[in-house]
Amino acid sequence: MNKNLPKWVDLGLIPVLTLLLAFAVSGLVVLSIGQDPIEVVKVMLNGAFNPYGIGHTLYFTTNFIFTGLAVAVAFHAKLFNIGGEGQAGIAGVGVALVMLSYDWPHWSIALLVGTIAAMAFGAAWAAIPAYLQAKRGSHIVITTIMFNLIGSALIGYLVVGPMQGEGSQPQSERFPSSASLPDFHEIFGWFGLEFAKHAPANISFFIALIAAVLVWILIWKTRLGYEMRAFGHSEKAAVYAGISPLKITMIAMLVSGALSGLMAVNTVQGDAERLLLGSVEGAGFIGIAVALMGRSHPVGVLLAAFLFGILTQGGAELQFELGIPAQMITVIQALIIMFTGSLENLVRIPMERLFIRAGKGATS
Amino acid sequence: MSSTTNNAGRLDAAAPAIELIGISKAFGSVQANKDISMVVAKGAIHGIVGENGAGKSTLMSILYGFYKADSGSVKIDGVLTQINDSHDAIAAGIGMVHQHFMLVDNFTVLENVVLGAEDGALLGPSLRKARKELKRLADEYELDVDPDALVEDISVGFQQRVEILKALYRQAEILILDEPTGVLTPDEADHLFRILRNLKAQGKTIVIITHKLREIMDVTDSVSVMRRGEMTKTIATSTTSPEDLAEAMVGRRVLLEVNKKPAEVGETVMQIKGLSVTDVHGVQRLKNVSFELKRGEILGIAGVAGNGQSELLEVISGIGAATSGEVLLHGEAIDISPKANAGMRRQRGIGHVPEDRHQRGLVMPFMTWENTAFGYHNEPEYCGKFGLANQKFMKQDAREKMERFDIRPPIPQLVASHFSGGNQQKIVLAREIERNPDVLLIGQPTRGVDIGAIEFIHQQIVNLRDSGKAILLVSVELDEIQALSDRILVMFDGVIQGERLPEDTNEGELGLLMAGVDPETKS
Numbered sequence: 001m002n003k004n005l006p007k008w009v010d011l012g013l014i015p016v017l018t019l020l021l022a023f024a025v026s027g028l029v030v031l032s033i034g035q036d037p038i039e040v041v042k043v044m045l046n047g048a049f050n051p052y053g054i055g056h057t058l059y060f061t062t063n064f065i066f067t068g069l070a071v072a073v074a075f076h077a078k079l080f081n082i083g084g085e086g087q088a089g090i091a092g093v094g095v096a097l098v099m100l101s102y103d104w105p106h107w108s109i110a111l112l113v114g115t116i117a118a119m120a121f122g123a124a125w126a127a128i129p130a131y132l133q134a135k136r137g138s139h140i141v142i143t144t145i146m147f148n149l150i151g152s153a154l155i156g157y158l159v160v161g162p163m164q165g166e167g168s169q170p171q172s173e174r175f176p177s178s179a180s181l182p183d184f185h186e187i188f189g190w191f192g193l194e195f196a197k198h199a200p201a202n203i204s205f206f207i208a209l210i211a212a213v214l215v216w217i218l219i220w221k222t223r224l225g226y227e228m229r230a231f232g233h234s235e236k237a238a239v240y241a242g243i244s245p246l247k248i249t250m251i252a253m254l255v256s257g258a259l260s261g262l263m264a265v266n267t268v269q270g271d272a273e274r275l276l277l278g279s280v281e282g283a284g285f286i287g288i289a290v291a292l293m294g295r296s297h298p299v300g301v302l303l304a305a306f307l308f309g310i311l312t313q314g315g316a317e318l319q320f321e322l323g324i325p326a327q328m329i330t331v332i333q334a335l336i337i338m339f340t341g342s343l344e345n346l347v348r349i350p351m352e353r354l355f356i357r358a359g360k361g362a363t364s
Numbered sequence: 365m366s367s368t369t370n371n372a373g374r375l376d377a378a379a380p381a382i383e384l385i386g387i388s389k390a391f392g393s394v395q396a397n398k399d400i401s402m403v404v405a406k407g408a409i410h411g412i413v414g415e416n417g418a419g420k421s422t423l424m425s426i427l428y429g430f431y432k433a434d435s436g437s438v439k440i441d442g443v444l445t446q447i448n449d450s451h452d453a454i455a456a457g458i459g460m461v462h463q464h465f466m467l468v469d470n471f472t473v474l475e476n477v478v479l480g481a482e483d484g485a486l487l488g489p490s491l492r493k494a495r496k497e498l499k500r501l502a503d504e505y506e507l508d509v510d511p512d513a514l515v516e517d518i519s520v521g522f523q524q525r526v527e528i529l530k531a532l533y534r535q536a537e538i539l540i541l542d543e544p545t546g547v548l549t550p551d552e553a554d555h556l557f558r559i560l561r562n563l564k565a566q567g568k569t570i571v572i573i574t575h576k577l578r579e580i581m582d583v584t585d586s587v588s589v590m591r592r593g594e595m596t597k598t599i600a601t602s603t604t605s606p607e608d609l610a611e612a613m614v615g616r617r618v619l620l621e622v623n624k625k626p627a628e629v630g631e632t633v634m635q636i637k638g639l640s641v642t643d644v645h646g647v648q649r650l651k652n653v654s655f656e657l658k659r660g661e662i663l664g665i666a667g668v669a670g671n672g673q674s675e676l677l678e679v680i681s682g683i684g685a686a687t688s689g690e691v692l693l694h695g696e697a698i699d700i701s702p703k704a705n706a707g708m709r710r711q712r713g714i715g716h717v718p719e720d721r722h723q724r725g726l727v728m729p730f731m732t733w734e735n736t737a738f739g740y741h742n743e744p745e746y747c748g749k750f751g752l753a754n755q756k757f758m759k760q761d762a763r764e765k766m767e768r769f770d771i772r773p774p775i776p777q778l779v780a781s782h783f784s785g786g787n788q789q790k791i792v793l794a795r796e797i798e799r800n801p802d803v804l805l806i807g808q809p810t811r812g813v814d815i816g817a818i819e820f821i822h823q824q825i826v827n828l829r830d831s832g833k834a835i836l837l838v839s840v841e842l843d844e845i846q847a848l849s850d851r852i853l854v855m856f857d858g859v860i861q862g863e864r865l866p867e868d869t870n871e872g873e874l875g876l877l878m879a880g881v882d883p884e885t886k887s
Binding site: 242 | 392681682683705706707708709710716718720723724725726727728729730734738739741742746747750751752753755
C-alpha cells in the first residue's frame with residue numbers, strides 16, 4: 001500500500017492510533033456533557049461483553065459483516081453501493097415470503113432456503129441501479145439512495161397491506177416455528193458450552209464468517225475478482241484487456257446486493273422471525289464505515305464490524321445505565337468514521353516522516 | 365549585490381541570471397536532487413537533459429517555488445532569493461511554461477494572459493493594458509496570437525505562445541520551458557526556437573528541459589546533464605555532441621541509431637479499407653483511411669498527436685468501434701462494430717502495446733505477475749479450477765518474462781507503479797511480444813522511457829519484424845518513426861496525408877505533411 005512504511009505500521013499501527021485519537025476526542029465530547037469518560041468506557045465494555053450483552057454485540061457484528069462485505073466487494077470494482085439499506089430490507093421481504101409459505105421439515109433446510117431467498121432478493125434490488133449505471137450512466141450513488149427510499153416505502157406498504165399479520169401492528173405473521181434458526185445458546189449447547197438465553201446472536205454469524213472467506217477468495221484468487229479489481233483501478237485498462245464494463249458492473253453489484261441481503265437471514269429469520277418495519281436500522285450505512293475502516297479487506301471488515309458491534313451494543317447500554325442519549329453514541333461513531341475515513345493523514349503523515357527518519361538513521 | 369566566492373558553476377559569468385547552490389531534495393526515501401549546483405549566465409539559452417526521473421523537473425519546480433528544497437540556496441541576478449511559491453518566483457522575474465499548459469480553455473487569449481495578474485476589481489483597464497502589451501510583444505518576438513480567440517479554438521503551438529506571453533506579461537526575465545516541443549510539429553518547433561532566440565537577443569535568460577538531444581544542439585548555448593538526481597556535467601553546447609550527452613545521461617555508450625537489416629516483406633496480413641470514426645461529439649476523427657500491412661515490415665504512422673492515430677489503434681485493437689469501413693485480417697473481415705472487444709482481437713492474433721501504459725497497458729497498483737497476464741488472463745494456461753487463477757503459473761511466467769526482457773528489479777511481486785517508465789514499458793512489451801502475435805500494434809513505444817531502455821525496446825521491435833510479424837507503429841517522435849519504419853504514412857486531421865519510404869524522404873518533407881501541407885504543391 002505504501003512503500004515507505006512497513007506493513008505492520010500501515011495496516012496495524014496507523015488504524016489503532018487513529019482509533020485511539022477518535023476515542024480521545026470522543027472522551028472530550030463525553031466530558032462536555034458532564035459525564036466521566038472512564039465510567040462511560042466501563043459501562044460500554046461491560047454492556048458489550050457481559051454474558052448477555054455479547055449475544056447482542058455479535059448479533060450486530062453479524063449485520064455489519066454482511067453490509068461491510070457488500071460495500072467492500074462493490075468498492076473493489078470502484079462502485080459505491082450505498083444501497084445496502086434497501087437491499088437488506090427487500091431481502092427481508094424475500095425471506096418472509098418463503099418462510100411464510102411452507103412448514104419446514106428442519107431448520108437447516110429453512111436456513112438454506114432463507115439464505116437463497118435473501119441473496120436473490122438483495123441482488124435483484126441491486127441489479128436495477130447496476131444496470132442503469134452500466135447501460136445508461138445513471139450514477140449508482142444516486143440510484144441506490146433512491147432504491148433505499150423505494151424499498152423502505154414498499155416494505156411500509158407490505159406490512160400494513162398484503163403481508164400484514166393478525167392484529168393492527170405493522171408486521172407480518174410470525175414465521176412457523178420450523179423456520180426458527182438456532183441461537184448461540186442452542187449452538188453452544190451442542191458442544192456442552194454455556195451461552196446466555198434469548199440473546200439474538202444466531203447461526204447467521206457463522207454464515208457471515210464463511211461469507212468473509214468466500215469474498216477473500218473471490219477478490220484475490222479468482223479471475224473474476226482479478227477482472228473486478230482491474231476494472232476498479234482503471235476502466236480504460238479493463239476495456240483494453242477485453243473486460244466488459246457491463247459484465248463487471250452487474251456482477252459486482254449482484255454479489256454486493258446478495259451480501260447485503262444476507263443480513264435479513266440474521267435479522268428477519270434469525271431474530272424477529274417476522275417481517276418488521278425498519279428492521280435494517282441503518283446497518284446498511286454502517287456497512288460503508290465498516291468497509292472504509294476495514295480497507296475493503298475481509299479481515300479488516302471483520303474487525304471493524306466487531307468494533308461497530310461493540311459500539312452499538314455498548315451505546316445502547318449507555319443510554320440505559322447513564323441516561324446518555326442515543327444520539328451521543330452516533331456522535332462517537334461519526335467521530336470514528338471521520339477519523340478513520342478522512343482524517344487518517346493526521347496519523348499517517350507524521351508516521352511516514354518518523355519512519356523515513358528512522359530508515360535513514362539505519363542506513364547511514 | 366553580494367559578491368559570491370562560490371565556484372560551484374563551471375561557466376564563467378559575472379552576475380549570473382540563475383545560480384543554484386547545493387540544492388538537495390528528497391521525496392520519502394527517494395533523493396530526487398543531490399547537492400546540485402548550476403549557473404546560468406544572463407542572456408543564455410541553457411538546456412537541462414536527463415532521463416525520466418533524473419530530477420530535472422524537480423529542480424525546476426524548486427526554482428519556481430512548487431517544492432521547497434531540503435537544503436541549498438538560490439541566487440537570482442547574484443542576489444540570494446527565497447522562493448516559497450510561484451508568486452515569489454514571478455516577483456523574482458521567473459516565468460514557467462509547463463509541459464501541460466495551464467490555460468482556461470473557454471477563456472480568450474487575452475483573459476488567460478490577464479488571469480491572476482489583474483490590476484484591480486474591474487477587468488476593463490487590465491484587459492486594455494494587456495491588449496496593448498500583447499501587441500508590443502507580438503511585434504517584438506514573433507509571438508502573434510489573436511487576443512480574442514478562445515484558447516480551445518487555437519492550435520497547441522499557439523497555446524504554447526499564450527503561455528510564453530503570460531510569463532512575459534508578468535515581466536519574466538527568466539523563462540523555464542519544460543519539454544516544450546513534445547506536442548509541436550517540426551515547423552512549430554522551429555518557430556518556437558526563433559521566438560526563443562529573439563527573447564535571448566533581448567537579454568532574457570532561458571532554461572529548456574528536454575530529452576531531445578537534437579534540440580539541445582540546435583538552440584542552446586550551454587547544457588547540463590542530470591542523472592539519478594545528480595548533475596553530472598555542465599558544458600558549452602558547441603564543445604559537445606549528442607553521443608557524449610547521451611553517454612553522460614545514461615552512464616554508458618548508447619546506440620542512437622537503430623541497428624536493422626533490410627526488411628523481408630511478405631504477403632499482406634491486414635487491410636484497412638475506408639475506415640472512418642466519428643466520436644461522441646460528432647467530430648470525424650478518422651476519414652476514409654485505407655492501407656495495407658504486410659508480413660515482416662514495420663509500418664510507421666507519423667503525425668502530431670490528436671490527428672486520428674489513437675482512433676486508428678483503438679478500432680484495430682477492438683477498444684473502439686468504427687463508423688464505417690472494413691478491417692481484413694488474412695483476407696477475412698473482423699468485427700469493428702461496438703459489439704467487438706479487445707479480447708476478440710487477441711484471439712485473432714492481434715497484440716497491442718497501447719499509447720497510454722499508465723491508464724491502459726498496465727493496472728498500476730497490480731503486481732507484475734498480475735500485469736504480465738493482463739488481457740490474456742482467461743487463456744487456459746492462466747486458469748485454475750473453479751474460476752480460480754493459476755497464480756503459481758502466473759508468477760513463474762512473470763519471472764521468466766522479466767528475465768528475458770531485462771526488467772529491473774526482477775521482482776514479480778512489485779507493483780507496476782514502482783517501476784521506472786522504461787521498465788513499465790518492457791512489462792507491456794514482454795506480455796504482448798511473448799504471445800507471438802501475427803500483428804502487433806504499438807503506440808508511442810518510448811514515451812517517457814529512458815534512453816537506455818529505448819535502445820532495448822527498439823531492438824525488440826525490429827527482432828519481431830525480422831521474425832516475420834507485421835508491425836503497425838504509431839509515434840509522435842519523428843526520429844523514432846524514421847529510425848524504425850520500413851514504410852511511413854503521415855496522418856493529418858484524420859486523413860493519410862502521404863506515404864513515403866524512409867530512405868526517400870527527410871524530416872522537412874514529413875514535417876510539412878504532418879502540418880497538412882502537400883510538399884509538391886506547397887498548399
